[in-house]
Amino acid sequence: MRWGPLIECDIRDEARVRGALEMYKPDLVAHFAALAYVGESVADPARYYANNTAGTLALLEAMRAMGCLRLLFSSTCAGYGIPDHPTIDEAHPQRPINPYGWSKMIVERMLEDYGKAYGIASVSLRYFNAAGCDPDGEIGERHEPETHAIPLVIEAALDPDRPFTLFGTDFATPDGSAIRDYVHVNDLARAHLLAGEMLLDRAGTHVFNLGTGVGTSVFELIGAVKRAAGRDPVVRLGPRREGDPPVLVASYAKAERELGWKPQCSQIDFIIETALRWRERAALA
Numbered sequence: 001m002r003w004g005p006l007i008e009c010d011i012r013d014e015a016r017v018r019g020a021l022e023m024y025k026p027d028l029v030a031h032f033a034a035l036a037y038v039g040e041s042v043a044d045p046a047r048y049y050a051n052n053t054a055g056t057l058a059l060l061e062a063m064r065a066m067g068c069l070r071l072l073f074s075s076t077c078a079g080y081g082i083p084d085h086p087t088i089d090e091a092h093p094q095r096p097i098n099p100y101g102w103s104k105m106i107v108e109r110m111l112e113d114y115g116k117a118y119g120i121a122s123v124s125l126r127y128f129n130a131a132g133c134d135p136d137g138e139i140g141e142r143h144e145p146e147t148h149a150i151p152l153v154i155e156a157a158l159d160p161d162r163p164f165t166l167f168g169t170d171f172a173t174p175d176g177s178a179i180r181d182y183v184h185v186n187d188l189a190r191a192h193l194l195a196g197e198m199l200l201d202r203a204g205t206h207v208f209n210l211g212t213g214v215g216t217s218v219f220e221l222i223g224a225v226k227r228a229a230g231r232d233p234v235v236r237l238g239p240r241r242e243g244d245p246p247v248l249v250a251s252y253a254k255a256e257r258e259l260g261w262k263p264q265c266s267q268i269d270f271i272i273e274t275a276l277r278w279r280e281r282a283a284l285a
C-alpha cells in the first residue's frame, strides 16, 4: 500500500480537512493525533471532548461529504476502565474512569453508527501504553510538559534534580504500583499498515487491542531504566493519580488472528533502551 502525506491540521477545521481530501483523494484516512494525558483530561475535560470527540466528528463529516469512507482511528485501552480480570480482550465492557477514555469511547460508538448509517468502514486500534522510540534514535517522543512514566523515569536517572514521583504504591498488585502493557511504537506502526490493508477490502466496524499481554509495574519500569542507564533514578513515592486504573494488560489474540499482527520489539528492556538513546541524542541536538 502507498501511504500519503501526513497532514497536520486542526481536524475541527472541517473546510481545511475537506480541502485536503479534495486534493489527495485518499482511499482511507488514518487519524493519529489526540490529546492523551489521563491526569490533564480529569482537570480539563473540555479540551478532550473538543479535540478527541468533536474533532473526530468534524473529520467524519468532512470524509462523508467528500466520499472518503474508510477510517483508521487511534483509540485507547483507557475505555476499559478498571478491568474485571487482568488480561483484557476486545469483548471486555467499556466503562472509562477518566474523560480521556470517554472522549475516545464515544468516537468508537460514533464509528459503529456511522458504519451502519453511512457505510463508513473503520478500524479502531486500542493502543495500550505506546512507548519507546525509533531504534536509530532519530524519531522519538517529546511532550511539553512531559507526563508519561518512561521519559520521566529516564530524566530522573540522567538528572538527579528532576526526581520521578511514583503515583501510588497501594494498588492491589504484587509490588503495590500500577501495571501497564507497554508496546513499542514500531509495533504500533506495523499494526497500522496491516489494518490499513485490511480496510481496503473489508467493510464494517472493527476494533483491535494493541498490546503485548505482558504487564510491567512502575517499580519494574524503574528497575529497567536503572539497568539501561546504569544509574539509579531518583524516585519519590506519591499518592495515586486520579483516574489511574491498577492494571491494564492486553490480549492481542484478535489482532494476531485477523491482522496477522503480533508484537516483535516490545520487550521492556528494548523499549527503555530506544527511549534512552533518543533522549541522549536529543540532548546533543
Ligand SMILES: O=c1ccn([C@@H]2O[C@H](COP(=O)(O)OP(=O)(O)O[C@H]3O[C@H](CO)[C@H](O)[C@H](O)[C@H]3O)[C@@H](O)[C@H]2O)c(=O)[nH]1
Residues within 6 Å of the ligand: 036, 037, 038, 076, 077, 078, 127, 128, 129, 130, 147, 148, 149, 150, 152, 164, 165, 166, 167, 168, 178, 179, 180, 218, 241, 244, 245, 248
Ligand atoms: O510521573 C508519573 C507518571 C506516570 N506514573 C505511573 O506510570 C504508569 C504509566 O503512566 P503514563 O502516564 O505513562 O501512561 P498512562 O497509563 O496514564 O496512559 C496511557 O494509558 C492510558 C490508558 O490508561 C492511555 O491509553 C494513554 O494514552 C496512555 O498514555 C501509571 O501507572 C502512572 O500512574 C507515575 O507513577 N508517575
